[in-house]
Amino acid sequence: MRTVPGATDHVVVIGAGLSGLSAALHLTGRGRSVTVVERHPFPGGRMGQSDIDGYRIDTGPTVLTMPDIIADAFAAVGASVADHLDLMPVEPAYRANFADGSALDVHADAAAMAAAIEDFAGPEQAGGYLRLRDWLAELYRLEFDGFIAANFTSPLSLLTPQLARLAAIGGFRGWERMVSRFVSDERVQRLFTFQALYAGVPPQRAMAAYAVIAYMDTVAGVYFPRGGMRAVPEAMAAVAATAGVKFRYGGCVTALERTGSRVTAVHAGDDRIACDAVILTTELPLTYELLGRSPRRLVKVRPAPSAVVAHVGVPAVGERLAHHNISFGGKWAGTFDEIIRDGVLMSDPSLLVTRPTAGDPSLAPPGRDLLYVLAPAPNLEVGMVDWDSIGQSYAREVVDVAIARLMPGLDAEVLDVVTPADWGRQGMIAGTPFALAHTFAQTGPFRPANMVRGVANAVLAGGSTVPGVGMPTALISGRLAADRITGVVEDPSGNRAIVSSGSR
Numbered sequence: 440m441r442t443v444p445g446a447t448d449h450v451v452v453i454g455a456g457l458s459g460l461s462a463a464l465h466l467t468g469r470g471r472s473v474t475v476v477e478r479h480p481f482p483g484g485r486m487g488q489s490d491i492d493g494y495r496i497d498t499g500p501t502v503l504t505m506p507d508i509i510a511d512a513f514a515a516v517g518a519s520v521a522d523h524l525d526l527m528p529v530e531p532a533y534r535a536n537f538a539d540g541s542a543l544d545v546h547a548d549a550a551a552m553a554a555a556i557e558d559f560a561g562p563e564q565a566g567g568y569l570r571l572r573d574w575l576a577e578l579y580r581l582e583f584d585g586f587i588a589a590n591f592t593s594p595l596s597l598l599t600p601q602l603a604r605l606a607a608i609g610g611f612r613g614w615e616r617m618v619s620r621f622v623s624d625e626r627v628q629r630l631f632t633f634q635a636l637y638a639g640v641p642p643q644r645a646m647a648a649y650a651v652i653a654y655m656d657t658v659a660g661v662y663f664p665r666g667g668m669r670a671v672p673e674a675m676a677a678v679a680a681t682a683g684v685k686f687r688y689g690g691c692v693t694a695l696e697r698t699g700s701r702v703t704a705v706h707a708g709d710d711r712i713a714c715d716a717v718i719l720t721t722e723l724p725l726t727y728e729l730l731g732r733s734p735r736r737l738v739k740v741r742p743a744p745s746a747v748v749a750h751v752g753v754p755a756v757g758e759r760l761a762h763h764n765i766s767f768g769g770k771w772a773g774t775f776d777e778i779i780r781d782g783v784l785m786s787d788p789s790l791l792v793t794r795p796t797a798g799d800p801s802l803a804p805p806g807r808d809l810l811y812v813l814a815p816a817p818n819l820e821v822g823m824v825d826w827d828s829i830g831q832s833y834a835r836e837v838v839d840v841a842i843a844r845l846m847p848g849l850d851a852e853v854l855d856v857v858t859p860a861d862w863g864r865q866g867m868i869a870g871t872p873f874a875l876a877h878t879f880a881q882t883g884p885f886r887p888a889n890m891v892r893g894v895a896n897a898v899l900a901g902g903s904t905v906p907g908v909g910m911p912t913a914l915i916s917g918r919l920a921a922d923r924i925t926g927v928v929e930d931p932s933g934n935r936a937i938v939s940s941g942s943r
Contacts, residue, residue, distance in 0.1 A: 443896045446715045451705045454720030456484020458900035460675040461512045461917025468515035469925045473684045478691040482676040488669040493804040497668040501793040504655040505911040516682035523674040525665035532661040534761035538769035547660035560624040571621035575654040587906045591884035610648040617647040639743025639876030641775035663798035700895040716896040722866040723903040742869035743876040745818040745859035749834040751810040752852040762797040766790045782821035819870035826860035874902035898923045
């Protein structure tokens with residue numbers, strides 16, 4: 440595996456998102472001196488925060504899976520995640536609402552989920568679910584160490600016995616096709632394929648290997664941190680600071696100073712921070728601008744679809760809403776063509792409605808609930824939408840659809856709206872918070888690498904590089920970046936120090 444040559448005593452990490460915090464913790468645990476530069480006054484990166492009228496809003500991801508990977512980052516400096524985060528299982532993990540008026544709760548427990556599917560669609564579907572669950576677990580087992588949590592030297596790195604076993608169980612067939620082998624009820628299939636949206640590829644065209652995301656959600660389980668999603672980066676930053684990491688908040692990096700092929704200092708405002716190596720978790724366009732070069736690719740990068748997010752305050756709804764709720768429109772299959780191929784708004788929206796106050800009521804004023812309504816949308820590259828003109832009205836329309844389907848008659852106050860244009864103004868490629876789509880040409884060794892030719896001591900981390908988009912993968916990308924600087928560290932038992940046995 441290629442690593443940074445020469446001295447690596449002091450590493451500057453640009454960005455205090457999950458990948459940057461993960462890298463800082465792993466590097467510190469390996470004896471490096473680390474400085475983290477963050478443009479915002481708080482940690483989190485895409486896992487941002489905003490406080491409006493007594494609501495504590497998380498502006499980034501809402502679904503937390505695979506807590507073992509968070510624990511690995513804490514353990515790198517000898518800390519326990521249990522001492523710093525209160526992670527609560529979310530039960531049910533999701534509540535799915537379908538256009539025909541039916542609903543089905545998703546449980547991580549196998550027996551509970553089989554019973555729910557049997558009541559919903561019959562014993563044959565329940566049996567198929569149990570076989571599907573076993574297949575997802577095997578998929579995850581084959582993929583994690585060899586593909587998700589590994590750096591690649593070249594595409595030839597894929598040629599391992601694990602690749603053959605992955606192919607043998609259908610990992611390179613179609614995601615939707617493989618799921619349909621186990622369950623035939625179209626509604627049940629959706630529960631194990633809708634996650635293709637996270638990968639930025641329609642489930643009909645996505646590789647079955649990406650069904651590992653469904654394993655993370657529906658088998659490993661979903662969690663929520665007391666204090667909201669922001670509690671994760673805040674806890675990671677606090678542990679890192681205690682371990683000796685220096686943080687410089689409110690510092691926007693403007694340039695990298697170079698001597699030959701090495702970055703020798705990072706300029707943030709009036710500060711010059713000397714370094715032996717640098718990790719960039721910045722958005723890909725800014726990353727390549729700072730490095731002064733970009734890799735040559737035979738195929739142009741393809742950004743993932745984007746989203747419109749509305750943060751909404753409502754009177755407390757009690758048990759009418761679960762923590763995570765999916766409202767599927769009747770035109771589910773056509774949704775992907777609309778937002779990915781045609782660049783238009785969904786004609787029959789499918790929505791994710793999250794109620795974080797189900798896990799922590801203190802995130803909203805007394806007697807109120809906070810909702811996060813996400814509507815998939817075309818990114819700015821393919822989109823035909825003037826978001827500055829219609830963004831607010833479309834968000835209101837989406838909220839009204841969600842209320843009519845899930846909580847008829849409820850009075851909703853829209854607190855804040857984020858559109859693809861807003862994501863674009865934050866520097867995100869094509870105005871999408873989901874970075875690059877997980878097409879075959881943007882997977883594993885074909886994804887933008889975490890080292891750039893011609894710059895000896897710069898390493899990339901975050902959703903646009905390996906292994907990809909999502910909370911678990913962002914955390915893993917930070918560890919992979921640390922591996923590029925120090926090499927893979929072994930623990931006394933001879934195992935890789937940072938390999939997790941389970942853990943989006």
